[in-house]
Amino acid sequence: MKIKSIYVENFRGYKQRFFEFKDKMNLIVGNNASGKTxxxxxxxxxxxxxxxxSRDIDAINFDSFYFKLEMLAEVGDTEYNVFCYVDKALDKRIMINDKKIKKLSELISTFKFVFFEPDATELIKHQPKLRxxxxxxxxxxxxxxxxxxxxxxxxxxLSRNAFLKSYDKKDIIDVYDxxxxxxxxxxxxxxxxxINKLSIEAQKIFSLVFENKSMLELKxxxxxxxSNDKEYYKEIKKNIDKDLSxxxxxKGVHRDDFEILIDKKPAINFASEGQIKLAAISVVLxxxxxxPEPVLILDDVFSELDSFKRKNLVKFISQYQSFVTSAEDLSVLEREGILEFGSANLIFLERSM
Ligand SMILES: Nc1ncnc2c1ncn2[C@@H]1O[C@H](COP(=O)(O)OP(=O)(O)OP(=O)(O)O)[C@@H](O)[C@H]1O
Ligand SMILES: [Mg+2]
Known part of the structure; x- marks a missing residue:
């Protein structure tokens, strides 16, 4: 897919702005609080x-009652116009090509993108819920x-838990089991x-992009x-007394987790901060x-990486359309040979939006 443009109205610090994008890297540069994120x-x-x-309404500009967004994109040969409207009276409308969508999953099934946020290391450090x-x-x-x-x-x-708390009617619970x-x-x-697919791909990125000799795995x-739902049912049944007490x-998929291992050891317990950041970027990428053809949306992904890793990362990113933010002076990136200004679309943000 490719994102062609976006019109932003009363969204966060933005009043009215129109941005056009290129099919390659779109590098969004500006000082802190200039509106990159x-x-x-x-x-x-x-x-x-x-x-x-945050909540939808938090994104409405402080001085406004609503925000409006309009994004133009292409997926294969199909053009999409996505219109979003949210106001403080909790009216929310999302339309694709002038047709109101019924479920948010209509968006997720249409647009494939990768999103990296600066605290993606939380993926490794934080609670299982996030993973x-x-x-x-x-x-x-x-x-x-x-x-x-x-x-x-x-x-x-939820229904099963409600029954566990209030009744001891195992036959009713069985429906939920x-x-x-x-x-x-x-x-x-x-x-x-x-997990199996991500584990293979994350290891490739970890070793090829970051030239890391360690082994990265997701487990x-x-x-x-x-091995089937009948066995799953038996396991659920085994826990009934514990669940009642x-x-x-x-037990169940709501209690599952996955681990990120470096050289077979849990990254959370043994890896350095730098290794954790590289592992998190690798897993997200x-x-x-x-x-096929994902769009990469990467917030502040270059910070704390040395120039060698930045160079390789740019090479990887350049295969796709990307939106990459940086608060850094571009001339430094250019001197390091990280960016060729000819191919990237530079979007400079001033403080006033
Ligand atoms: N609802 C809102 N209305 C108006 N301004 C807002 C709203 N929400 C956040 N802001 C402001 O928007 C500004 C831009 O924030 P943003 O996170 O986009 O900056 P940034 O360029 O990513 O900065 P950094 O380099 O620090 O990550 C901030 O000053 C923030 O206080
Ligand atoms: Mg930011």
Whole structure:
């Protein structure tokens, strides 16, 4: 896919701005608080229907009642016009080619992009919840119908937990046990598949782009291992007494995690800060290799990398259309031979938006 342009109105610090993009690297440069991340957030909103940062209404300009975004993109031979409107009365409208969408998954199934944010190292350092969210996002990007499976799973889980707290009616719970096992097993399988693919691609990036001799691996850590939904069901059943005493479902895909290993050891416990950053970039960029023609949206990815790694990273990024921010003086990047200004589209942001 390619993003052609975006019109931004009353979004964060922006009043009214129109940006046109090139099919190659779009380098967004500006001082701190000049609106670099906000511009990426606007693109993200048009492709996901929500912000990665906060609630929708927080993105409305302080002096306005609404924000409006209009993005033009191409996927294959098809042109898409995405229109987003959000106001403080909680009206939210998203249209693709003048047709109101019913579900946000319509956006996710249409636009394939990779998003790197500066605190992506949190993916390694933080709670399992963040890793599950990352993994499930990739699963739904590859298999859009899984969005429904996830929401049905969570509905069944909530109902089961409610019964665990209030009743000891194992026969009623059984309806939910069956649902959880069928849906859970499907999620387990898809996650395993995505983890296996990402593990291979992340290792390639880690060694080729960053010339790292260490071995990077992703390992799925499911709370239940099963080879079919019947086995999954048996495992869920085994836990019933424990679940009743705790008052919630102690095992299932909602409790799964994955580990990032460097040379077979958990990165979180043994890797240096630099290694963690390179591992996080590698894992996030690995998602780009899951789809044809992804767009890369990379916030502040160059900072803290030495010039050698930056050069290789630019080479990797240049295969795709990308939106890359930097607060750094460009002449330094040029002197380091990182960027050839001829091929990149430079977007300079002034403080006043
Ligand atoms: N709803 C809003 N209305 C108006 N301004 C806002 C709103 N939300 C955030 N801002 C402001 O927008 C500015 C731009 O923030 P942004 O994160 O895009 O900057 P940046 O260029 O990425 O900076 P950095 O280099 O520090 O990452 C900030 O000064 C922030 O306070
Ligand atoms: Mg920023």
């Amino acid at each position: 906000s511009l990426l957030e606007a693109l993200y909103f048009c492709m996901c229907g929500k912000s990665f940062k 599950r969210r990352f993994l499930d996002m990739e699963v739904t990007k590859l298999y859009p119908y899984m969005t429904k499976v996830y929401s049905e799973y969570h509905r069944a889980l 069956m649902q959880i096992s069928q849906l859970g097993f499907l999620i387990f399988q898809k996650r395993q598949e995505v 799925y850590m499911p709370s239940i291992i099963a 705790f008052g919630y479902t102690t 690995a998602t780009s290799l899951l789809y």
